[in-house]
Structure formats: C-alpha cells, structure tokens
Amino acid sequence: xxxxxxxxxxxxxxxxxxxxxxxxxxxxxxxxxxxxxxxxxxxxxxxxxxxxxxxxxxxxxxxxxxxxxxxxxxxxxxxxxxxxxxxxxxxxxxxxxxxxxxxxxxxxxxxxxxxxxxxxxxxxxxxxxxxxxxxxxxxxxxxxxxxxxxxxxxxxxxxxxxxxxxxxxxxxxxxxxxxxxxxxxxxxxxxxxxxxxxxxxxxxxxxxxxxxxxxxxxxxxxx
Amino acid sequence: xxxxxxxxxxxxxxxxxxxxxxxxxxxxxxxxxxxxxxxxxxxxxxxxxxxxxxxxxxxxxxxxxxxxxxxxxxxxxxxxxxxxxxxxxxxxxxxxxxxxxxxxxxxxxxxxxxxxxxxxxxxxxxxxxxxxxxxxxxxxxxxxxxxxxxxxxxxxxxxxxxxxxxxxxxxxxxxxxxxxxxxxxxxxxxxxxxxxxxxxxxxxxxxxxxxxxxxxxxxxxxxxxxxxxxxxxxxxxxxxxxxxxxxxxxxxxxxxxxxxxxxxxxxxxxxxxxxxxxxxxxxxxxxxxxxxxxxxxxxxxxxxxxxxxxxxxxxxxxxxxxxxxxxxxxxxxxxxxxxxxxxxxxxxxxxxxxxxxxxxxxxxxxxxxxxxxxxxxxxxxxxxxxxxxxxxxxxxxxxxxxxxxxxxx
Numbered sequence: 001x002x003x004x005x006x007x008x009x010x011x012x013x014x015x016x017x018x019x020x021x022x023x024x025x026x027x028x029x030x031x032x033x034x035x036x037x038x039x040x041x042x043x044x045x046x047x048x049x050x051x052x053x054x055x056x057x058x059x060x061x062x063x064x065x066x067x068x069x070x071x072x073x074x075x076x077x078x079x080x081x082x083x084x085x086x087x088x089x090x091x092x093x094x095x096x097x098x099x100x101x102x103x104x105x106x107x108x109x110x111x112x113x114x115x116x117x118x119x120x121x122x123x124x125x126x127x128x129x130x131x132x133x134x135x136x137x138x139x140x141x142x143x144x145x146x147x148x149x150x151x152x153x154x155x156x157x158x159x160x161x162x163x164x165x166x167x168x169x170x171x172x173x174x175x176x177x178x179x180x181x182x183x184x185x186x187x188x189x190x191x192x193x194x195x196x197x198x199x200x201x202x203x204x205x206x207x208x209x210x211x212x213x214x215x216x217x218x219x220x221x222x223x
Numbered sequence: 224x225x226x227x228x229x230x231x232x233x234x235x236x237x238x239x240x241x242x243x244x245x246x247x248x249x250x251x252x253x254x255x256x257x258x259x260x261x262x263x264x265x266x267x268x269x270x271x272x273x274x275x276x277x278x279x280x281x282x283x284x285x286x287x288x289x290x291x292x293x294x295x296x297x298x299x300x301x302x303x304x305x306x307x308x309x310x311x312x313x314x315x316x317x318x319x320x321x322x323x324x325x326x327x328x329x330x331x332x333x334x335x336x337x338x339x340x341x342x343x344x345x346x347x348x349x350x351x352x353x354x355x356x357x358x359x360x361x362x363x364x365x366x367x368x369x370x371x372x373x374x375x376x377x378x379x380x381x382x383x384x385x386x387x388x389x390x391x392x393x394x395x396x397x398x399x400x401x402x403x404x405x406x407x408x409x410x411x412x413x414x415x416x417x418x419x420x421x422x423x424x425x426x427x428x429x430x431x432x433x434x435x436x437x438x439x440x441x442x443x444x445x446x447x448x449x450x451x452x453x454x455x456x457x458x459x460x461x462x463x464x465x466x467x468x469x470x471x472x473x474x475x476x477x478x479x480x481x482x483x484x485x486x487x488x489x490x491x492x493x494x495x496x497x498x499x500x501x502x503x504x505x506x507x508x509x510x511x512x513x514x515x516x517x518x519x520x521x522x523x524x525x526x527x528x529x530x531x532x533x534x535x536x537x538x539x540x541x542x543x544x545x546x547x548x549x550x551x552x553x554x555x556x557x558x559x560x561x562x563x564x565x566x567x568x569x570x571x572x573x574x575x576x577x578x579x580x581x582x583x584x585x586x587x588x589x590x591x592x593x594x595x596x597x598x599x600x601x602x603x604x605x606x607x608x609x610x611x612x613x614x615x616x617x618x619x620x621x622x623x624x625x626x627x628x629x630x631x632x
Binding site: 051056057076077080081082084085089091095096097100104108111112117156 | 225
C-alpha cells in the first residue's frame with residue numbers, strides 16, 4: 001500500500017450560492033522517498049490540494065488515504081493529531097508566529113502531546129542547530145533573514161520526523177542560493193526514504209529534483 | 224495542563240500591554256466590588272446589631288382598670304395616689320403570676336424572658352417619687368438582653384444572687400441625688416447601701432433603683448394592703464430573632480388576659496429596611512459583576528481577533544481545538560485571578576481607609592466577621608467571571624478554520 005493515496009478527489013467552493021469548481025477527479029499515489037512536484041499557474045488550486053492532503057480543508061468528493069488511514073473520514077481532532085505526528089506542512093510565507101522565538105515556534109509542534117518540556121527543548125534546539133540556527137534560538141522571526149525564517153519553518157516541520165511533508169512553494173520567497181540551501185536540508189531525508197514530499201510550485205522549483213511531476217491545469221491533475 | 228500554563232504565561236508576558244489592561248480591568252472591578260460589599264456588609268451588620276440590640280425586645284403586662292377594678296384579692300397600694308405598679312409612661316398595671324414567665328418561654332418565637340417588678344415609691348423624707356425594680360439575677364441572659372447586667376455597671380459591682388439589702392441605682396437618678404457607690408437610698412424607711420451604678424441607656428424597661436427580687440418583694444409588700452406572692456407586673460422578653468418579634472408579641476398577648484405587649488422600637492419596619500438593603504447589595508453586585516464580565520469578554524474577544532492568524536498556524540501544525548480553547552480560558556483565568564487577588568486586597572484596604580475617614584468602628588462590637596470568607600468568595604467570583612468572559616472568545620478561537628485564515632493572508 002502506498003504512503004498516500006488520493007482517489008478521485010474534487011474540491012469546490014461556494015460563493016454567493018454559486019459553485020466554483022477548483023478541480024475534480026484528482027487521483028495519484030505517493031511512495032516513501034518520493035518527491036512529487038505539482039506545478040501549475042497561480043489559482044489552479046495547488047495550495048488547496050495541499051490543504052486537503054493535510055486535512056486543513058474537507059474534500060468535496062473523493063477519498064484520501066494516508067498510511068492506511070482514511071484522512072477524509074477523520075474527525076477534526078484526529079486530523080490535528082495527524083498533522084502533529086504524520087504530516088508536516090511548509091508554507092509559502094513561512095507562517096511563523098511573530099511573537100514567538102525561533103525555538104518556541106519549533107517547540108509548538110511538540111506541545112500538548114505529553115512530551116516533557118525538557119525533551120521539547122532538546123529536540124527543537126537540536127533540529128535548529130542542525131539547520132544552522134543554533135545561535136538564533138531566541139530570535140523572533142522579524143529578527144531573522146528570510147532564509148533563516150524559512151529554515152525555522154522547515155525545522156518546525158522536521159522536528160516531528162513526519163512521514164510526509166507538504167511544501168507550498170518552499171523556495172518561492174527566497175533567493176536561489178537560499179533555495180539551494182533549503183533543498184539540501186530536505187532532499188537527504190527524502191532520498192533516505194524516511195519521508196516523502198509533495199511540493200506545490202508555479203515554476204520556481206527545479207523539476208529535476210523531483211522524482212515525479214504533475215501539473216494542475218483546467219481543474220485536472222495531469223501526471 | 225503544564226503546557227497550557229507555560230503557553231499562557233508566555234503569552235501574557237509577551238502581550239504586556241493587553242495583559243496589563245485586562246488585569247487592570249479585573250483589579251478595578253474586584254476592588255470596587257470588594258470595597259462596596261464590605262461597606263454594605265458592615266452597614267448591614269451595624270443595622271443588624273442595632274435591631275438585635277433593640278428591635279427584638281418587648282415587654283408584656285396587663286393594665287389595671289382603675290374604675291371599679293379589683294377585688295379583695297387585688298394588691299392595692301396604701302398610697303394609691305403616689306405609689307403603685309406601673310410601666311412607662313404612666314400605665315398602671317395589674318400583678319400577674321411570676322411563673323407565667325415559664326409559659327412565655329415555651330413559645331418558639333421567644334428567646335428569653337424574665338419577670339420584673341416595677342413599682343413607684345414616694346420618699347417619705349422629701350416626698351420625691353422614684354421607681355424601684357425587682358430583678359432575678361439568676362436570669363443572666365434575659366437581664367443582659369432586656370434590662371441590666373454586669374456589663375452595664377459603670378462603677379461598683381452587679382448583684383450576686385445571694386446579695387440582700389443592697390441596691391444598684393441608675394446613673395441619671397444617682398446624678399440627680401448625688402449618689403455614689405456606698406451611699407444609701409431610703410426605700411420605705413429602710414436604708415439600702417448602693418453597691419453599683421448602672422449606665423443610663425435605652426432599655427426595654429428601666430427603674431431608678433434596682434433590687435434583688437426578695438428585697439423588692441419585701442419592700443413593696445410593706446406598701447400594699449397584702450404581701451406579694453411570687454407576682455410580677457411586667458415580663459421583659461427578647462424574641463428569638465428580629466424577624467419573629469411580631470409573632471412572639473402576638474403569642475405572648477394570648478397568654479395574658481387583657482394583656483398588652485409593647486415593643487420599644489419599630490422593629491418590624493427596621494427589619495423591612497434591612498431586607499431592602501440586602502436586596503440593594505445583591506442588585507449592585509449583580510450589575511457590577513455583569514459589567515465586569517462584559518468588559519473582560521470584550522477584551523478577550525479583541526485578543527481572539529488579533530490572534531486569529533496565530534491560532535490558524537497552531538491548528539495547522541497540529542494543535543487540537545480543545546487545546547486552543549483551553550489556552551484562551553487559562554489566559555483569561557490567570558488574568559482574572561491575579562486581578563481578583565490584588566483587587567480584593569486593595570478593596571479591603573479601601574474599605575478600611577473609608578471606614579477610618581468616616582470614623583466607623585471596626586472592632587469587636589462592629590466586627591466585619593466575614594472578611595476572609597468574603598474576600599475568598601470575591602476572588603473566586605472574579606476568577607469565574609474571567610472564565611465566563613473567556614468562553615465565547617475561546618469558542619471562537621477554537622472554531623478558527625486555519626485554511627481560510629492562512630489563505631486570506
């Protein structure tokens with residue numbers, strides 16, 4: 001069984017009573033160690049698809065199965081648990097909490113899960129140090145460069161060692177050099193088979209790095 | 224729980240101004256309520272003390288019908304123009320069996336009762352008229368409640384049960400005739416040394432000279448056509464409570480043929496007034512509490528709005544709805560609890576200051592006995608107000624749809 005199976009998923013929004021179809025009949029599977037690049041123009045629904053996979057939004061139709069669990073059948077609480085343990089998300093604009101330090105942002109993922117504060121601090125410090133931010137633990141996001149902020153966001157995702165990473169334009173807002181750095185942090189984990197990654201990008205992500213590519217266009221996913 | 228507390232403390236520390244604003248709100252609210260509650264409680268207690276002191280006391284007697292009244296058994300003064308059994312102001316009274324006190328005491332609404340002999344005497348030397356009161360010192364509680372006790376003695380001592388041929392005089396009478404402890408009083412041509420002077424203050428009944436019951440009986444008997452046989456002309460009564468005084472008076476009256484009961488103060492209106500005060504306290508408290516909760520809820524609502532993005536991020540990285548909900552509640556609780564603790568302390572200080580400025584006595588006699596309990600209750604109430612105030616914003620925060628909020632950025 002695949003790590004992730006997406007079966008005939010459709011998503012629509014309703015605006016003033018009118019249905020706005022984003023995409024439909026989206027089906028694909030992802031295996032551990034795979035990097036799937038989903039490309040497409042802005043507004044085609046790439047971010048929405050990632051949100052569906054992460055359980056942040058409900059599907060309009062279809063089914064998503066992750067690690068043998070039907071994500072589309074899970075309760076809000078179970079979905080939260082899934083995001084906290086199995087699926088990590090990297091957002092285009094980092095989505096760090098502005099008032100929290102780098103370490104607190106990373107530690108947040110480990111809270112409310114019965115992990116002691118000591119362990120939380122150890123793990124968040126270790127991952128930030130691994131990503132080259134050992135001397136920036138107590139800095140607020142605003143005190144970090146864009147590249148450093150993105151590394152904090154990646155650390156927040158990796159601190160859980162998730163089976164799958166959903167990344168929305170992970171290199172979209174950074175310069176090529178920083179993008180390169182970020183990819184060098186993520187790719188070894190994927191290649192080792194510890195995790196799989198789905199990247200949504202409108203062209204800024206190097207397709208050569210992906211094991212597979214797909215294109216979201218005209219409401220359909222073209223593999 | 225510890226995670227919630229860590230996060231809550233971190234948040235409160237981080238948002239210093241908002242925390243300070245919330246804390247100030249609860250602090251001021253709790254301080255005002257505390258000061259008001261203590262002042263009103265003190266006020267009620269003072270009124271209660273007044274009512275308890277005067278409002279639940281009354282006397283019972285039977286007036287004499289002078290025209291054609293009396294039979295051969297009736298005790299008649301030898302000098303009916305100047306002497307006789309009476310009660311104030313000028314009611315001539317009949318004698319009743321002193322053991323009627325036992326029947327009166329059985330009425331549930333009656334607290335204590337004691338018989339009293341009140342007789343007007345004419346001094347044989349200078350002709351001035353004065354009153355003597357015969358009391359039973361053994362009725363300690365009843366005497367303390369209605370007439371005189373050792374607490375009323377301003378010089379000398381109070382009666383021992385075995386004391387004979389000594390008297391205690393009322394201060395006003397002592398002042399009038401320049402009497403002191405050790406002076407003597409002429410009662411029916413017998414001299415009685417004074418062993419104590421009693422303060423002149425409002426009582427259910429009063430006499431110029433107080434005597435032990437056997438001495439009074441003997442002195443009065445010498446001025447009647449027949450000796451007294453364990454009889455009294457007044458019964459001094461304290462009702463079980465200020466609220467039951469009316470019923471007690473009614474029931475006592477039924478035990479005495481053509482009897483009259485007479486309250487010395489308007490106890491029933493006072494009781495009603497106290498009820499009004501209590502209702503005012505409750506109403507004021509409810510209004511202030513509602514205002515405090517609304518104020519706090521508004522502040523928390525604003526905080527929830529400001530933090531929508533942060534909440535969306537936390538939910539996106541795996542925080543459950545209940546964690547978000549609990550987070551907001553704990554923050555609100557911490558603010559309200561801190562505000563409550565400091566507010567209650569400050570409120571108490573304000574109350575003491577106002578009491579001092581107004582010259583109110585806060586001592587053993589007018590003690591605000593429930594201070595610790597009242598303060599504890601106010602702190603708990605403030606903390607509860609914080610929880611209530613945090614409920615709606617917490618529900619709102621927990622219901623945040625992360626995808627929508629993050630998409631809107």
